[in-house]
Amino acid sequence: MGRIKVLDPETVGLVAAGEVVDRPASVVKELVENAFDAGASCVEVVVDKELKSITVRDNGCGIAEADVLLAFERHATSKITCGADLERITTFGFRGEALPSIAAVARVELKTRVADAVGGTLVRIEGGQVVDFRPVGAPPGTTVTVRDLFYNTPARRKFLSSPRVELGRVTEMTGRLALGRPDVAVRLESGGRELFRTPGTGLAGAVRAIYGEAVAAALVPVEAEGAGARLTGFVGRPELVRTTRRGQTWFVNGRYVKHGGLTAAVYEAYGTLLPAGKHPFFVLHLTLDPGFVDVNVHPQKLTVRFDQEREVLAFARGAVKKALFGRAVLIPGTKGKGTTGGMPSGAGFRRGLPDRLPGREPVPGVFFREETGRYGAGAAGLAAATAEEAAQVRLLPGEGGLPGARSEGDAATGTAGAIFPTLEYLAFLPPTYILAAGPEGLYLIDQHAAHERVLFEAFGAALARGGIASQLLVTPELVEVRGFDPEAAGELARFGFLVEAFGEDAALLRGVPAGLGAECGRLLLAELLDLLAAGEQADGGPGAGREKAALASLACHAAVKAGERLTAPEAAALISQLAACREPFTCPHGRPTTVCLGYEELARRFGRR
Ligand SMILES: Nc1ncnc2c1ncn2[C@@H]1O[C@H](COP(=O)(O)OP(=O)(O)O)[C@@H](O)[C@H]1O
Ligand SMILES: [Mg+2]
Incomplete structure (x- = not known):
């Protein structure tokens, strides 16, 4: 990653600003996305049961000693330098707001080392004030620990739910982040217990790690290219339909989004496969040229705009439909090995059948x-x-x-x-x-x-x-x-x-x-x-x-x-x-x-x- 620079006021005006930290889950989101942006192949999230301490450890590029304090300056980022860069964003972050926002409302410790540097750097910041800054021995990568979130802003602390509920949100968020970057191994530990660990070898492994074997076994792969886009992922077989919309995840260029049109496209693809009031399970990744997507429309970055929305939606619908109907997996009880795959060798009954499908x-x-x-x-x-x-x-x-x-x-x-x-x-x-x-x-x-x-x-x-x-x-x-x-x-x-x-x-x-x-x-x-x-x-x-x-x-x-x-x-x-x-x-x-x-x-x- 390049050097960290403070954005000029004009560019600051262009990036949609917003409150980035409102609860433990959003701290986890910002820190894990920073780890992804740093090119990490391994990211570990460790929280205690009360969520008094949140640690995110990565093996990414680290931050050079000279840049460490700059990282905590507002609008300081290494990811864009000017407004034109916004057109082709490939990183999660680009506003330079997360670290300073978190450091303003918590006790933050950051330990980091660039791989080829002799040693690492440690900085501790409390309520926006640097209280410690020194060289330290550290493995390559970055570890950020956030303690006592909102200790100095009781009004915001009041908006937090019980630790159990917040932990649920952290788990959901970490799972979502892991599904977004299935090429990265992501591990979540809470109160000394491992909640999941994705292998970093692809979406199938990540889905299995997060949702379990039973869900993984009931999925149909989606794989299609067209309309200048690529769609990959998994949709649930009809027996996996749910009574809630949980378990519906759309990513656009690796970024989690809520997009009514994309979700509707999946429902349309299921058509009459969906009983009334039931919801499909899916994890889908849409990839297209960053120049054709605007991810800067919402401060929480949950929504996107497409240049060719109609074409993209039609493509998504068709691709999911093809995955669902293009094979015999829709029959409960079958493994979806196609029309012959599941048959034991030597089974005689098929011999008398005509070659053509009836x-x-x-x-x-x-x-x-x-x-x-x-x-x-x-x-x-x-x-x-x-x-x-x-x-x-x-x-x-x-x-x-x-x-x-x-x-x-x-x-x-x-x-x-x-x-x-x-x-x-x-x-x-x-x-x-x-x-x-x-x-x-x-x-x-x-x-x-x-x-x-x-x-x-x-x-x-x-x-x-x-x-x-x-x-x-x-x-x-x-x-x-x-x-x-x-x-x-x-x-x-x-x-x-x-x-x-x-x-x-x-x-x-x-x-x-x-x-x-x-x-x-x-x-x-x-x-x-x-x-x-x-x-x-x-x-x-x-x-x-x-x-x-x-x-x-x-x-x-x-x-x-x-x-x-x-x-x-x-x-x-x-x-x-x-x-x-x-x-x-x-x-x-x-x-x-x-x-x-x-x-x-x-x-x-x-x-x-
Ligand atoms: N885990 C990390 N590894 C390497 N560099 C990091 C890490 N976290 C933050 N940084 C550096 O600190 C800068 C500021 O981070 P942040 O406040 O999240 O803003 P943004 O991600 O929008 O650039 C980043 O641009 C990056 O250069
Ligand atoms: Mg960031």
Whole structure:
């Protein structure tokens, strides 16, 4: 690091100023960031239980004796020299405020040695006054100890919480710092106990050290490049979803940030994988040219601004989506080794399977049954599909293609669609499960959830193509609708409902979505009208949310129910159709369609290992 200089007043005016120390955690943050900036490969944070003393030790470049006192001057920094340097900041610090701010409100001792210097330097400062300054023997690097924070400012001390709470904040902060620089080994010790120690060998090791083995095992790696940016890190598999937003960490160029847009991009990538009210776990690093990010907008440096925000967000969304859906890890119980990786060698069941994934095979519309006028109910099998039936079930995936059109985000990142494992139908397990053999063991598919997913995507695709096919009722039905708005008829027709106004408080139902049946159709119409009306009031864009909700209800009503027994060919067809879905792993409400009882689990249960 260069020499420490006091910034000129003009540059001081440019750096967004702010209070940098308000509690022990912010002291830790400033000292550890200084250690990172000093090029340390090892940083150790040691606190006592009462947080009366905070020590941060590093093996970085150290401070030359002549600079030691300067480091405690306001606006003295070695990291920038003029305003133009602000454009390309690569260090955490640049304001030259941390050390003087801390030294003003605590008793600080700093011991430091530059590697090739003969000896080190010690300085002690209390309440801003230098009380000791002398040469001392020291290992290369810097150790700063901060004691009695706010001893001379009782008003600020009052704002501190209990030591337990403050220690929690220190732990969270140190963990966050370690995740931000996973190439540095970071150790946290409190009251003589080691809380964690990251290996400094990369993010995977850091995440494991901080969150533990169970969390680490439930993560999917993210790795993508595009839009002039690079995204790396981990996102949680759906079973890791949480009830709080803790465990969500975004870094931009190594700096922890809170950015609503970036966080929203992750939620969007999860889509229906996230049950309502649940939050994903993620640790993500976005790297881009420092010239395209402004980190100087907030004194606590928690927020950033991007020059090309839209592109960056679309890239992030696409990359997370690709990571989540680009592999079969989304099935609870699987290890995510892909479609074959988890299979023990010599397992024979796969030999009889076709080479092609069933999802890519043409699947005739076997799921509509004439007798009942419903998808999946009754006894008609593959062979019974009549021409008329085929026309009605056009909206099912099956003509050799995937059910839905790919979204732009996918196209942008080249996502090749979800990889669902090749599964072979075995048996039906009442009341609602289909058993199938697959690469990692025994798979159980919830037939209702799976069919819901298939129909949700098929109806969605039909809607995108102009509308869901409707089926005329033999006798139109009079339905009670308070204040039916004839304008709504067009919208309803897109969903397959043919409705005419009929007097004040009624409407004539002439047609329902193909395959739904009159009874079901009537029930759903009321729900749909409610949804559409509610959607109109909520000003959330062009109604994408309510359209999704409407599609989800439609799919739910039309899907095969628990307790209905599918024939073997139907069950096999359902598996194929599910495999062809864009997001086959969950139903539209976010519940899993498929779980796996893996070989390892089976072997353990049978005492084979
Ligand atoms: N751990 C450390 N190792 C080496 N140099 C340090 C360390 N901590 C502080 N310094 C030096 O002291 C200066 C002032 O630090 P600080 O007050 O945190 O301001 P800033 O980090 O914004 O430059 C830094 O610019 C750096 O040169
Ligand atoms: Mg600093």
